[in-house]
Amino acid sequence: MGAVKTKRMPRAVREQQMLDAAVRTFGQRGYMAASMDEIAELAGVSKPLVYLYLNSKEDLFTACIRREAAALTEAVRAGVRPGLPADRQLWDGVQAFFAHTAERPDGWSVLHLQARTHGEPFAAEVAAMRAEIVAFVTRLVAVAAREAHRDPDLPEDEVAGLAEALVGAAESLATWANATPGVTARQAALTLMNFAWAGLGDLMQGRVWTPPAEPV
Amino acid sequence: MGAVKTKRMPRAVREQQMLDAAVRTFGQRGYMAASMDEIAELAGVSKPLVYLYLNSKEDLFTACIRREAAALTEAVRAGVRPGLPADRQLWDGVQAFFAHTAERPDGWSVLHLQARTHGEPFAAEVAAMRAEIVAFVTRLVAVAAREAHRDPDLPEDEVAGLAEALVGAAESLATWANATPGVTARQAALTLMNFAWAGLGDLMQGRVWTPPAEPV
Incomplete structure (x- = not known):
């Protein structure tokens, strides 16, 4: 156990320390291999205290997913300032996303890999966050299309x-950037913008890609 | 059990029937909820025969993942004819991908949702297939960049x-197309090409998206 700190600390602060330790351990070891002993030691508390506060390994993992999902969506939202041109809003959102996932690789691993690999209840938590981000991006794309005065409008399905x-x-x-040494958050953000915006940008201007004529 | 067929049939044929039934059941019910009884009944065989041939629910699921992964990579490969222009190769590959995932929605669900949701060994099977497809697409993009005579070449990381x-x-x-009524495989393929190729196409011509000047 090493030096287990016992000095008084508000419960909320202790809980965040436990979640920090849990995200790191789940993110690096994987859900199955992560042990409650390791998490407690990393958090500097006793294992019974972790169980007292967070109940079980499953509940602790769920709390990690919820905290990391909320932090990620908040980071993306906070990065985007309404009123700016659409490509600027998208660029800000994309930068915020990659900055956050690069700063918190263990959190991203929990959300994208661990939570989806260990059963439906965890996967459903992440699916809810993803649906929120997709809805946010859908609004951005719709605004961009309106700004470009596309007529007729892009269909809703599109x-x-x-x-x-x-x-x-x-x-x-x-996921690739976090696993590839030397790829920075800014570089990943630029790759995505070049991939996405140049394409979306053309589309907004009515320059669609057209398939080759099929053989009859 | 209903009408369990007992007539003689080569083992390989029976196994494929069991896998067909298993992919359908895992894809529609999810891995946890799927029962070996249901799979055996759907395949028209006895449950002991399923265990005799495929050993356990885990092994049966692994066999499903392998078969569906091989079928998907084969469909994409077969769709692409080398020697054609890069956007045509990409369009053919993209069409083959969406045609296959639309035709075999249960297989796609097994690969993309189920296999990644139920533990590391299954997820690793899918990760291997994904790495193969990424390598294939990387070669396509590199060829496209060479065709466009980009100078200097796009960096490998890019x-x-x-x-x-x-x-x-x-x-x-x-995943979205399979879950959204009215979205066809061709429509999903066109959306991806418009998103990806117009962007990649610009990039190949050296028309990069540039970020706005940052405030000092």
Whole structure:
């Protein structure tokens, strides 16, 4: 156990310390391999205190997912200032996303890998967060399309599809960037913007990609 | 059990029937809720025969993942004919991907949702398939960049990042298309190409998206 601190501390502060230790341990070891002993030691508390506060390994993991999901959506929201041009809003959101996932690689691992790998209740928590981010991006894309005065408007399904594509691309790039030495958050953000905005930008201007004529 | 067929049939044929039934059941019910009784009944065989051939629920699920992963990578590979222009190769691959995932929604659910939700060994099977597809797409993007005579060449990290973005976007769109009534495979493929190729296409021509000047 080493030096277990016993000095008085508000419960909320202790809980955050436990969650910090848990996110780090789940993110690095994986959910199955992570032990409550290790988490308690890393948090500098006794194992019974972890159980007293957070009940079980499952509940502790759920609390980690909720905290990290809330922090990620908040970071993206806070990064975007309404009123700016659409590509600027998207760039700010994309930068905020990659900065956050690069700063908190264990949190991202919990959300994107661990939570989806260990059963439906955990996966459902992450699916709810993802749906919120997709809805946010869908609004951004719809605003961009309106700004570009597309006439006729992009169909709703097309906008929803583009938002799904963008979020999927961002998830994939964040996981890749965190696993690839030397790839910075800014570089990942630029790759996504070049991939997504140049494409979306063309689309907003009515420059669609057209398939080759099919053989008859 | 109903009408359990007992007539003689080669083992390989029976196994494929069991896998068909298992993919459908795992894909629709989820791994946890799927029962071996249901799978045996759907396959028209006895439960002991399923265990005799495929050993356990875990092994049966692993066999499903392997079969569906091989079928998906084969469909994408077969769709792409080398020698054509890069956007045509990409379009053919993207069409083959969405046609396959739309035709086999249960197989896609097993690969993208179920296998990643139920523990590391299953997730590792899918990760191996994904790495293969990313490598394939990376080569396509690198060829496209060479065709466009980009000078200097796109850095290797940039090409790898673009391939990750494209695969992430495709995964996300396939799941969305299968869950959204009225969205066809062709429509999802066109959305991805408009999102990806217009962007990649600009990039290949050296038309990069540039971030706004940051406040000093």
